[in-house]
Amino acid sequence: MNNIWAVVKRELSGYFASPVAYVYIVIFLLLSGFFTFMVGGFFERGEASLTAFFLWHPWFYLFLVPAVGMRLWAEERRVGTLELLLTMPITAWQAIVGKFFASWLFLGLALALTFPLVITVNYLGDPDNGVIFAAYCGSFLMAGAYLAITCMTSALTRNQVISFILAVVICLFLVLAGFPPVTNLLARWSAPLVELVASFSFITHFDAFQKGMLDTRDVVYFLSVMVLALFSTSVILRSLRAG
């Protein structure tokens, strides 16, 4: 536990050592504002809810989360510190989990900083704060799933850009699998297939959270994506070391 915490602290200090972290948070907030107000039509909806805000999360996480996670292992491999880290008296799993948690906390911080939106809707009307809370939980879990996949692609290469692109592509599949235009297209072809494919999608599982439901199945889905992706990361790292 101490080892995980040491890794978490190092990673977080790594983020905040450069202005990139602050720039990232600003971009995150600007983008979420842009999507909510301009694209999502926050005011036109005429309702006191954050639907317009959360609706876009699967899409802007597609780029924002890989941007946070791409350096996790790629940089470690490029600089050679991987050798240092993995010859310390810690397990590879502790290192993987520590790095993952650090980035997840960072994303959580960026997400938490969107709280003015919550205040705004509460000021303008009388929203269901339970729904908003559930949606925040879902969004945070979904960010974790994106991040775990980025962790995995980051271990695959020394090049951050390649790890970014791979993560975007994999996540795009997982988003599109439940995106209505795609599911409609598939539905014309084979209905049972749609359900199967859609059940792997971030969108499908994020949906219920947006409606205010904390369904165990959705929570389990996101957690299993994370565990699976982090487990793959450990397999990749092991095979890397074996040469």
Next chain:
Amino acid sequence: MSTIRVEHLTKHFGPKRAVDDVSFTVSTGEVLGFLGPNGAGKSTTMRMVTGFIPPTSGRVWIGGHDMWENPIPAKRLIGYLPENAPAYTDMTVYGFLSFVAELRGLRGQARKQAVHRVVELCFLESVLHQSVETLSKGYRHRTCLAQALLHDPPVLVLDEPTDGLDPNQKHEVRTLIRRMGEKKAIIFSTHILEEVDAACTRAIIIDRGRIVANGTPAELRARSELAGAVTLQIRRVAAAEVSRRLYQVPGVKRVSILEEQEDRVRARVFPAQPGINGTFTRAVGEAVQGWVLEELRVEEGRLDEVFRSITMPDTVRETS
């Protein structure tokens, strides 16, 4: 007690055999120098010893713990300086050392003291709060070396510890290694043969993945063709006469004339059995009686020659 024990270590990268059946032991109080040409497998061996890469076959014990069955206690005993001295570029020297100290299980006051100790040992005061990214190569190397010493480990594995250091620092680091070697088991690799004499109690030469020589620096030097040869400088005797008489020395292998001037000849007599040998030396001394000697020297043998003759047997030439 042998603190590092390596048995039949082998590593394949695809079809390539980077390390081939390497076995050795290092006890507390020993400093083992690892020599070998580029690509010989020194770093690969060290990576297996420190638990970074798994061997294809063979075993490693550190202080009685099997590195692959019980890695955490084994790794606790090791301080490791990897090749090229990697360090987290987004941290300051102090932050980096504190982080490693924490992973080494040092907390609070103990951690501060440990960092302070290695900063002094590796002369890092002046860059303590500088970012690792902007350090010069030598300072980055020293930072990474400092990292290996934080927990005062009983085992040190140093991959080219003096690489990139200025001559003064090279000297400091060698002295440090020799001093620490009295209480630790140390393996270090180097391409600088003087370091073997300056710091090692024993050296291994590794070539194409195999150990080709293992012994004290003196033993290795004795394997040189030059070892035990006698070099002479004589006045007022013709080279042909010198050569003729020296060939009659019992146990002689070869006489070579190194230099020939009007009234002066430099010659070297090689014994059939390399190695310093009193009988042979005396026999040479008797053979030259009556001549005007300006120099008479028994050669110890040279490590660079041994190194070359072992790792490049086809190209070895006689050196003066």
